[in-house]
Amino acid sequence: MKLASLPGPGPDGRLIVIDRTVTRGLEVPHIAARLQDALDTWTDVAPRLEEAYADLNEGAGFPIDSSQFIAPLPRAYQFLDGSAYSEHMSVIRQARGAKLPDGYAEVPVIYQGTGAPMMGPRDPIIVPDKEGLDLDFEAELIVITDAVPLGASARQAERHIRLIGLLNDVSFRAFVPTEVARGMGLIHSKPLNAMAPILVTPDELGAAWVNAKASGRYKCEVNGVRIGELDPGADLMFSYAELLAYAARTRPLAAGTVLGAGAIANKDRANGCGCLAELRARQTLEGAAVLSPYLREGDRVTLAMYDAAGRSVFGTIDQTVVTQPTLN
């Protein structure tokens, strides 16, 4: 099934089930007012949400204006982000002469970022009005879980993957080397993220969801110029289930945990890049005289993923950069 959220009355919005063609929807306050409520009691409420979805696909519901959708999960209790595409890490670190994290191919690299608030798909990317922050997007595919028990195996964790979506992991590249060197992870480097408007259950992806990896054509553009057209399933070192099991090794994960696998990157260079840092790193390694710029005021980032039939699965993240004076 497909889920989204409408704005208000509170910061978490109202859960809405939408039909397969994203033309009609049903609000479901009698089942779960907010998506978080549904995740808190997923095994109880999912069958009832699926019934609403079946009704919608038989013509029930009301016309929707998907431009009104906010982030489907407007506040997440946890955002864990892996860096599970070797191409992304290796190209970028090679270009700046930095070493790769110890054992990155055997042991997942995961940091904890901020999950609240989650920007909506059309929210501006608001950044401090300062030079040299090196603002970037990262095209990510995310999963959302209900409660994952402490010490769950990958097989167990996979059963807790309830929803799949897209995320723009907004990044300030200027802070990454310093923050990594200090060892405590990414605070200044990783501001708020944006979610694509639609979440889908794994079954909705059909054959494109295999062994907790998703395939498709993930298109990234800046100001209408293609930066990448990537397959998120092609070169992923760890499945989402393996990443979850890693994260749950010493603690349970709360319902509503959002897990990403990092900026999507393919070994096939014809596919382009899932962020500007990787594009610039490739240009550096190729000896380019001028690098593609990082994002600037007014730049527009669009991210969307298409299935084998060319249909957009999650809707579009479409954000424009806006600067704001700050005191700090």
Next chain:
Amino acid sequence: MKLASLPGPGPDGRLIVIDRTVTRGLEVPHIAARLQDALDTWTDVAPRLEEAYADLNEGAGFPIDSSQFIAPLPRAYQFLDGSAYSEHMSVIRQARGAKLPDGYAEVPVIYQGTGAPMMGPRDPIIVPDKEGLDLDFEAELIVITDAVPLGASARQAERHIRLIGLLNDVSFRAFVPTEVARGMGLIHSKPLNAMAPILVTPDELGAAWVNAKASGRYKCEVNGVRIGELDPGADLMFSYAELLAYAARTRPLAAGTVLGAGAIANKDRANGCGCLAELRARQTLEGAAVLSPYLREGDRVTLAMYDAAGRSVFGTIDQTVVTQPTLN
């Protein structure tokens, strides 16, 4: 005023205002059902909660059983933890021959930990049944904010400190060196945390809250043996306002952000330690033949802070270690 939460019906419990002597309370569903709801609209609801508090102190309300209290904020959208006591970092790193983070005395060191679920004050510390995890407590004082704007100055951020409390930042020391070396922060090292039962507004601390630092006598015991009796305000390198401003430099902070300043440590060694790692590090540096052990099955940790008159301000964190077999 003083706030706490009672269990159920949902995972966030029910907000209760309690009187100054922690003997009577008033549930306030007509004002805010959950503490998160109050934080979401703090400037609107706080005056009404203060009215309830005033009524309680004049004899209104019902007798309470404080042993029923769960974590006052059972799920936090963000837990940011500084390492702002130089004594803690320097002693521990010196003992294991590791260097201090670059510029730690000028630029705050902060990582993002897990804020959901927050363990209640009497919940067991459930850990995987494995050898060599080096389980430790960390005695911390925390602040909770409403929404802090992007780029807030320390002075602005201070106005968003709405509540103060205590936290046991449970840690697996065995993973820290590896996770710090990888640069991406602490995942396995930092499982779930526990909160003391009572949160108070800054005014409640009176003269013990000055320039966004809290003073008092923070007592830490393991199995009834004193590990430390620390003053959290004495040797704090950055105020809570400065730490918040640092965290908000590139992003706004969601209402319900919990910020710690790390394991409390004093330069006066007579005060003891706020965690076992520091105690062991001191023993190592003093050439002790046998070190105090890390926490083991059945060990009991109690943390509480007392004001100048010897009254417990936040209630007691009282947890016992329980191991659990896991598959991962």
